[in-house]
Amino acid sequence: MSKRKPIRPSARTANITYAVRDVVILAQQAADEGKDLLRLNIGDPNLFDFTTPPHIVDAVVEAMRSNHCGYSPSSGIAQARQAIAAEAQGKGIRSVQDIFITTGASEAIDVALSALVNPGEKVLAPMPGYPLYSAVIQKLEAIETPYHLDEDNSWQPDTDDIAAKIDDKTRAIVVINPNNPTGSLAAPQALQAIVDLAARRGLVVLADEIYDKLLFDGARHVPLASLSDGVVVTFNGLSKSYLAPGFRLGWGIVSGPAAMVGDYVEAINKLLRARLSAHHPGQYGITAALEGDHSHLQTALEKLTRRRDLTVRMLNEIDGISCVAPGGAFYAFPRLHIDRPDTEFVKGLIRQTGVVVVPGSGFGQKQGTQHFRVAFLAPEQTLQQAYRKIDAFLRTFRKG
Numbered sequence: 001m002s003k004r005k006p007i008r009p010s011a012r013t014a015n016i017t018y019a020v021r022d023v024v025i026l027a028q029q030a031a032d033e034g035k036d037l038l039r040l041n042i043g044d045p046n047l048f049d050f051t052t053p054p055h056i057v058d059a060v061v062e063a064m065r066s067n068h069c070g071y072s073p074s075s076g077i078a079q080a081r082q083a084i085a086a087e088a089q090g091k092g093i094r095s096v097q098d099i100f101i102t103t104g105a106s107e108a109i110d111v112a113l114s115a116l117v118n119p120g121e122k123v124l125a126p127m128p129g130y131p132l133y134s135a136v137i138q139k140l141e142a143i144e145t146p147y148h149l150d151e152d153n154s155w156q157p158d159t160d161d162i163a164a165k166i167d168d169k170t171r172a173i174v175v176i177n178p179n180n181p182t183g184s185l186a187a188p189q190a191l192q193a194i195v196d197l198a199a200r201r202g203l204v205v206l207a208d209e210i211y212d213k214l215l216f217d218g219a220r221h222v223p224l225a226s227l228s229d230g231v232v233v234t235f236n237g238l239s240k241s242y243l244a245p246g247f248r249l250g251w252g253i254v255s256g257p258a259a260m261v262g263d264y265v266e267a268i269n270k271l272l273r274a275r276l277s278a279h280h281p282g283q284y285g286i287t288a289a290l291e292g293d294h295s296h297l298q299t300a301l302e303k304l305t306r307r308r309d310l311t312v313r314m315l316n317e318i319d320g321i322s323c324v325a326p327g328g329a330f331y332a333f334p335r336l337h338i339d340r341p342d343t344e345f346v347k348g349l350i351r352q353t354g355v356v357v358v359p360g361s362g363f364g365q366k367q368g369t370q371h372f373r374v375a376f377l378a379p380e381q382t383l384q385q386a387y388r389k390i391d392a393f394l395r396t397f398r399k400g
């Protein structure tokens with residue numbers, strides 16, 4: 001007779017969490033109990049009044065009608081890789097050695113790390129930062145070494161902290177610019193200091209620039225790879241700037257001295273070949289996106305600027321909350337001046353008000369501080385309603 005014992009999952013998955021989706025379960029419970037949800041938890045523009053530009057959709061539909069429905073080459077179709085190369089060159093990215101198209105930037109991140117780090121090796125990653133990096137590093141049985149973003153200095157990367165934490169086991173430094181969850185834009189001097197440190201110590205810089213076109217106040221994005229003589233893998237994709245996260249298309253650009261990256265590029269390509277290809281017809285949308293009309297960005301940024309301003313103003317008016325103004329992306333990471341964990345605050349908030357945000361602890365934060373992340377993609381009226389509810393809830397929470 002067969003034994004019916006529960007299947008034992010791998011130990012490497014034990015500590016993997018993804019706070020952004022974890023709150024969804026709580027939100028569902030609140031909805032089942034009749035609460036109207038105000039969803040400020042997910043960075044998905046298409047849940048609100050943002051739609052994929054039609055010329056990008058048309059290019060994909062046309063590709064499907066033309067039967068580009070088989071597998072594509074493992075690194076992606078030539079015309080999309082050429083469009084990515086041309087854009088990289090225009091942005092001053094030097095010595096591009098390889099371009100690979102993936103299932104979202106998420107897969108590019110997974111592949112770039114998997115081809116680089118061995119169990120027990122270290123990757124420096126920002127704290128607060130995007131939790132996918134922690135999950136992949138854990139999966140690889142490598143070690144994440146968090147470095148601080150300084151809230152007192154508009155969440156700038158603390159380059160002294162980075163320098164102090166590099167050791168012989170360190171292989172890479174992750175930079176997310178603009179950052180998720182803080183929305184902060186790193187100053188060029190900080191970026192230069194990071195690439196110089198990395199080049200001196202022979203480290204790979206993983207530059208996550210998926211929000212590079214979503215900048216406020218006329219700011220200009222400086223690609224990390226444009227400052228570096230060392231090895232950089234730059235991540236980008238269609239999810240954010242092109243309002244198409246459901247296409248699941250992203251890419252990685254490997255740049256740096258040819259003599260340094262040959263084996264690494266081959267390792268990346270072995271992994272890419274093993275998983276066949278990214279979504280083939282969708283890749284025609286990459287060419288349309290990068291080479292076509294970009295006017296959707298102006299409209300999106302006008303809306304997002306109003307929503308950012310309202311977010312920063314209303315949150316800073318709440319007694320017990322302070323909020324650094326984001327310079328890009330569509331997130332803010334307000335600080336809660338409370339003496340209980342932010343997870344407790346967020347659970348109570350969702351249950352009692354239906355306002356869904358993500359606890360700061362899901363992104364990493366300086367010990368002893370409490371935060372939450374809001375995605376300010378919703379229309380102003382929804383945001384206003386949500387911030388009023390947060391204000392009222394915090395008053396009772398602080399008494400409790």
Ligand SMILES: Cc1ncc(COP(=O)(O)O)c(C=O)c1O
Pocket residue numbers: 043103104105106107130176179180208210236237238239245248249250
């Ligand atoms: C910093 C950052 N990198 C990568 C991703 C994943 O992007 P994709 O949808 O292209 O997989 C996200 C998604 O929110 C993100 O915020």
